[in-house]
Amino acid sequence: MGKLRVAATADLHYGKHSRGVMHDAFAEISRRADLLLLCGDMTDYGLAEEAEELVADLHSGLRIPALAVLGNHDLESGEGKLIEKVLDQAGVVLLDGGAHEINGIGFAGVCGFGGGFGRRMLNAWGEPLIKQFVQEAIDHAVRLEQALSKLQTEKKIVVLHYSPIRATVQGEDPEIFAFLGSSRLEEPINRFRVNAVFHGHAHNGTADAATATGVPVYNVSAPLLRRAAPGQAPFRIVEF
Ligand SMILES: [Fe+2]
Numbered sequence: 001m002g003k004l005r006v007a008a009t010a011d012l013h014y015g016k017h018s019r020g021v022m023h024d025a026f027a028e029i030s031r032r033a034d035l036l037l038l039c040g041d042m043t044d045y046g047l048a049e050e051a052e053e054l055v056a057d058l059h060s061g062l063r064i065p066a067l068a069v070l071g072n073h074d075l076e077s078g079e080g081k082l083i084e085k086v087l088d089q090a091g092v093v094l095l096d097g098g099a100h101e102i103n104g105i106g107f108a109g110v111c112g113f114g115g116g117f118g119r120r121m122l123n124a125w126g127e128p129l130i131k132q133f134v135q136e137a138i139d140h141a142v143r144l145e146q147a148l149s150k151l152q153t154e155k156k157i158v159v160l161h162y163s164p165i166r167a168t169v170q171g172e173d174p175e176i177f178a179f180l181g182s183s184r185l186e187e188p189i190n191r192f193r194v195n196a197v198f199h200g201h202a203h204n205g206t207a208d209a210a211t212a213t214g215v216p217v218y219n220v221s222a223p224l225l226r227r228a229a230p231g232q233a234p235f236r237i238v239e240f
């Protein structure tokens with residue numbers, strides 16, 4: 001079986017008048033890759049109307065399968081389910097704790113959540129609200145683990161919005177690191193010997209790093225990629 005060329009992007013933040021913004025990029029991606037990952041924050045205010053704008057560009061520009069996870073912006077207006085429906089009708093596969101296989105490669109994804117990293121990670125202690133916050137991060141890690149356990153494929157790729165490691169949020173203000181990801185997501189990634197992780201959310205983060213066991217982690221946030229390569233379409237391609 002030949003190599004699968006995986007294109008990935010995140011944080012497109014489509015608004016009500018964004019139609020056309022990514023059309024050419026989607027056409028280019030279709031020529032250069034076999035699959036597109038949309039790693040959350042596809043919309044700006046989480047409106048189904050904004051997702052329709054994105055879908056218009058996917059329809060006109062994209063000729064390859066697309067997989068996605070929602071981001072925190074996609075949940076802002078309580079229309080997450082509607083956005084999922086709009087994307088689903090356009091043929092985009094939503095990985096909300098789900099697993100999907102393409103060309104013998106397995107994909108598992110969740111949005112993820114905050115809570116911070118390593119020894120400074122927030123723990124479930126004290127106020128009930130803090131415990132609830134931590135529980136949300138645990139729930140996402142558990143759903144990622146369940147999705148990974150469904151995959152029978154030799155190669156596994158994880159799709160997230162939040163980061164599983166500190167190194168790819170580096171570049172942001174340290175004050176917000178804890179809101180950009182959680183080490184709880186890293187544990188199943190290492191245990192299941194995942195081949196690569198793609199995420200977004202940290203617009204000012206770092207593009208490349210790896211987990212404690214050496215799993216490559218790619219921050220494909222469009223603002224970050226645009227700064228790194230001005231004038232070029234904001235996506236990254238990795239072959240598996
Ligand atoms: Fe974003």
Ligand SMILES: [Fe+2]
Pocket residue numbers: 041071072073161200201202
């Ligand atoms: Fe985000």
